[in-house]
Amino acid sequence: MSGKTNAVSSRLPVKTKKGFQLNQTVKTVALGSIIPVLLIIIWEYLSNIGVFPQHLLPAPTSIFYMILNMAGEGTLWSHMGITLYRLFLGFIIGVAAALILGAAVGYMKIVESLFDPLIQAFRSIPSLAWVPLFILWMGIGESSKVVLIAVGVFFPVYLNIVSGIQGVDRKLIEIGKIYNFNSFQLIRKIILPASLPSFLVGIRSGLGLGWMFVVAAELMGASKGIGYLLVYGQNIYSPDLIISSIVLFAILGKITDALLKNLESKSLHWRDTIEKKA
């Protein structure tokens, strides 16, 4: 037996795999950048020879300088800061509410019968329909924005938690029962880790919706934030500013999603899924 064991363990190339993966990342990034870089170069060229009118679609360089300018003046950071703050607060509140309700609904039949129909009914309301009501209740200050974002984040997280918990393999739960685990131990040692994958999927799509709602919230009335820059750019007829804001949204959205994705792959490394091939 020991001979076989050695043979098998040497077949698992842990170290070489890491180097391989690093190379792979560089390659993926390089491959993924070819088309965007090409498009930007063409765009720049066409803007410079005047095919794209400057007052409608400014050149990439002028957008880049716009962002650089704002960064130099310092306004960029305060706009970004307030947007991130709203998103973060709304996201945390939404996720926390979804976690508590979703866990209770997923685990206890009675809570599901009590709350799930109501929550599902609320879900069918397009979240933006809440905007007038929230403004009426809370004014156009921070709270209405944060609540709107929280509502947007809540539903995908809630749905994924409930389906994650209800989808836990009965066979794994029986393992806990064989060892006489009580409900609390079953939840902590089996149900929570087993539903972690769908929870993480939930918070990633929740974050996506959070970004959508932060734009909506800032469009509906704000004096700061990247969404405000969009409206302001429209008002002062500055396509540079509008496109800069869009670019900022893209960058920040990508960064926050990458953070969550990183968290996901770190905490779910045990999953037996197809590893991404070249």
Added chain:
Amino acid sequence: MLAIENVSRTFSNGETGFKNISLSIQKGEIIGILGTSGCGKSTLLRVLSGLDVGFKGSVLIDGEAVSSVHEKIGMIFQEPRLLPWLKVIENISFGLTNDLNKHEKASKYLESVGLKGFENHYPKDLSGGMAQRVAIARALVTAPEILLLDEPFSALDAFTKMQLQDLLFSIWKQYESTILLVTHDIDEALYLCDRIVILRGQPGMIYSEIVIDQPKPRARGDAYLGQLKDKIIHLLDLSTSL
């Protein structure tokens, strides 16, 4: 050690499950339960393990009636059922909740199933046979006196199966456990068991009981066992049902 008196557990209007089963099992015995599919073999194990408490009759472990999962019971399922987010060693010590020496204990059983060096692997990196070895170690770690095995090797290839049957035999020799082995593999039952109980019918009832008084370890191609196999095939009435 284990006394089953007139136990019945049926589903869907009494058409599946088993009924009126009585068995008395001595310490250290290996009992095989053979039967065609649908005759309640697995249900019987679930009742004995305490996972299914909706039965009629009485199950006594050392004179104590079973009403929930008993600490003297260890169970091994057809699938390894490892927790994919835990390393091998953590999977093995999974049942030891408040044990200070759980790492040492887990290591000991990991070694006894021949997987030393695989402590930090995750289940996804294991082959089917290795995963089932881990499941065996996990069942053994709480030092159960009675091991219930529900077709534990049926999903494995023939060679791995034989290796694990030998492993089970060595575990039995080392720990003197009482073993109840549900199987549909006649050779496996003949190779390992002291007694073979044959269930038939829907719901399943004890149709026959065969005592194999040959000393273990036995040779796999033994002529006497071959004769018994013919007898069992006849008892299971496989020839006419085909």
